[in-house]
Amino acid sequence: MAKLIIKDLWASVSGVTILKGINLELSTDETVAFIGPNGSGKSTLAYVIMGHPSYKVDRGEITFDGKDLLKMTTDERARLGIFLCMQNPYEINGVTNRDFIKEALDKKETNSNKIVSYYKFATKLEKAIEDLKMDKDLATRYVNESFSGGEKKKNEILQMKMLEPKIAILDEIDSGLDVDAVKIVSDNVNELKEKNGMGLMVISHYRRLFEYIKPDRVIVIINGVIAKEGDSTLLDYIDSNGFDSIKKEIGLVDEVTLLETCAFKR
Amino acid sequence: MNNDLNVLNIKKEDNMVIIKDISSKIFIFNVEKNIKSKIYLLLNIKEESKIDLNIGDNSNIEIILISTGIKSFDLNINLEPYSSLKLYSSDLYDADSNNNKIINLKDGSSFKGYEFLSARGFNISGVFHINHNESNTTSKSDFYYLSNKGEINRELSSIIKKGIKDSEAIENVKGILTSNDSKIDAKPVLIVDSLDVKASHGCAIGTIDENEIYYLMSRGLTREDAQRIISYSLIAPILREIDNLEFRELVEPKLLSAIGGI
Numbered sequence: 001m002a003k004l005i006i007k008d009l010w011a012s013v014s015g016v017t018i019l020k021g022i023n024l025e026l027s028t029d030e031t032v033a034f035i036g037p038n039g040s041g042k043s044t045l046a047y048v049i050m051g052h053p054s055y056k057v058d059r060g061e062i063t064f065d066g067k068d069l070l071k072m073t074t075d076e077r078a079r080l081g082i083f084l085c086m087q088n089p090y091e092i093n094g095v096t097n098r099d100f101i102k103e104a105l106d107k108k109e110t111n112s113n114k115i116v117s118y119y120k121f122a123t124k125l126e127k128a129i130e131d132l133k134m135d136k137d138l139a140t141r142y143v144n145e146s147f148s149g150g151e152k153k154k155n156e157i158l159q160m161k162m163l164e165p166k167i168a169i170l171d172e173i174d175s176g177l178d179v180d181a182v183k184i185v186s187d188n189v190n191e192l193k194e195k196n197g198m199g200l201m202v203i204s205h206y207r208r209l210f211e212y213i214k215p216d217r218v219i220v221i222i223n224g225v226i227a228k229e230g231d232s233t234l235l236d237y238i239d240s241n242g243f244d245s246i247k248k249e250i251g252l253v254d255e256v257t258l259l260e261t262c263a264f265k266r
Numbered sequence: 267m268n269n270d271l272n273v274l275n276i277k278k279e280d281n282m283v284i285i286k287d288i289s290s291k292i293f294i295f296n297v298e299k300n301i302k303s304k305i306y307l308l309l310n311i312k313e314e315s316k317i318d319l320n321i322g323d324n325s326n327i328e329i330i331l332i333s334t335g336i337k338s339f340d341l342n343i344n345l346e347p348y349s350s351l352k353l354y355s356s357d358l359y360d361a362d363s364n365n366n367k368i369i370n371l372k373d374g375s376s377f378k379g380y381e382f383l384s385a386r387g388f389n390i391s392g393v394f395h396i397n398h399n400e401s402n403t404t405s406k407s408d409f410y411y412l413s414n415k416g417e418i419n420r421e422l423s424s425i426i427k428k429g430i431k432d433s434e435a436i437e438n439v440k441g442i443l444t445s446n447d448s449k450i451d452a453k454p455v456l457i458v459d460s461l462d463v464k465a466s467h468g469c470a471i472g473t474i475d476e477n478e479i480y481y482l483m484s485r486g487l488t489r490e491d492a493q494r495i496i497s498y499s500l501i502a503p504i505l506r507e508i509d510n511l512e513f514r515e516l517v518e519p520k521l522l523s524a525i526g527g528i
Contacts, residue, residue: 050484052480053476053480073483073488073489074480074483074484075483075484075486075487075488075489075491078483078484078485078486079486083484083485084484086481086484089481090475090477090478090480090481092478092481092482092496092499093440093499094410094440094496094499094500094502094503095495095496095498095499095502096502099495099498099502100482100485100495101485103487103491103495104482104485104486104487107486107487107488107491108486142499143481159485163485163486
């Protein structure tokens with residue numbers, strides 16, 4: 001079974017260190033919930049795994065199935081089977097969803113020397129659109145252009161269903177979705193996981209998502225470090241006590257608080 | 267026949283393909299009244315020409331106009347009352363050109379335009395004017411330009427004259443520069459001398475957005491694939507309209523070549 005392994009990962013954006021020594025293992029049959037306060041580094045971790053050029057890896061390793069991801073370009077990582085459902089997907093004017101997804105699928109299958117017939121592709125796309133209860137004209141609309149917040153999130157899941165990755169990172173896939181849409185999206189994620197045995201890194205601020213996508217493990221990230229790890233009961237604990245209790249428990253001090261304390265002492 | 271004047275009357279209601287060498291000074295296409303048709307025009311401009319395209323009253327026409335050649339032309343399109351025209355056009359020259367397109371709208375007529383131009387190491391200039399000469403007229407125009415070591419200077423304007431009522435004009439420009447020595451100057455201009463109208467315009471010119479490239483790469487496309495698919499998006503609206511195989515075989519290689527032969 002393939003594993004995503006992260007060792008002592010330090011990463012920064014514009015010279016500011018965000019991730020400070022992350023260690024993590026994720027198998028392709030596991031679902032891990034990532035929670036933490038705003039700005040704690042959850043999305044940074046997602047983008048670093050997916051090789052976004054704005055994020056710099058200062059130290060550490062990321063491997064998947066024994067291969068060094070940090071030596072690979074973003075597209076190579078994607079073709080290896082890693083998929084990032086983005087929090088704010090980009091709009092691409094003039095490129096239709098259908099053309100884009102077909103191109104991505106062809107590229108993925110080039111690796112395995114399979115040929116995707118247009119008929120099979122169109123049938124699969126039509127079913128995926130139906131499963132997600134999306135408008136039928138979505139295939140011919142430009143990628144994410146004039147999509148509502150909810151449509152954009154569903155469009156990310158649509159691409160995931162078509163590309164069938166080994167590991168999917170869902171970055172706040174529930175934000176902007178109404179209650180019914182969260183259920184639809186979750187059902188589709190669970191179905192794909194059941195079918196293919198996909199590993200999931202699920203980032204969210206809301207407990208509701210984890211009612212539908214059940215995590216095997218829960219990881220709390222605070223100030224760029226893994227502050228606590230546990231089973232799904234950790235979600236109940238956070239719900240009752242907030243992140244501050246964990247900060248106190250492990251002796252983590254906010255940088256702002258630390259600065260204020262220093263200034264006071266001076 | 268006078269070599270300086272050529273007239274072609276279009277009466278058929280079916281789709282038709284017209285492939286012409288334009289070697290006369292004036293060429294006139296007359297489209298009949300009350301017809302609905304899709305017309306594929308491939309014009310090879312051999313002489314500097316004035317081309318008139320007259321759309322008869324109440325006709326509903328779609329034209330895919332691809333021009334090639336060595337000489338410039340002035341195209342005047344006259345829409346008679348209650349006619350409508352969708353025009354997908356591209357001038358695919360391999361050298362400097364100065365082609366002008368003027369659209370004249372009469373009462374109740376509507377125009378939807380899509381123009382793609384590509385300057386690869388040469389200069390393209392000219393105008394694209396839409397004149398709302400009478401009331402109840404609408405126009406929506408998209409201009410998609412690509413410059414690779416070339417220069418595009420295009421004067422784009424929608425003019426709504428004094429006293430015109432219930433009219434609407436929309437202009438959008440998208441320009442992609444693929445090298446440091448590329449230039450696109452194509453500001454959309456609205457000249458409105460009436461209060462009872464809606465008018466809007468937008469313009470975005472620059473290199474391909476790195477975020478767009480990243481997004482496509484995150485789905486497995488290489489950087490080159492991502493650039494190609496984004497460039498292809500400029501000609502896709504024209505190709506999508508072509509359901510005539512003969513015409514497609516003729517123009518698709520030319521359009522692909524205009525985005526870099528990819």
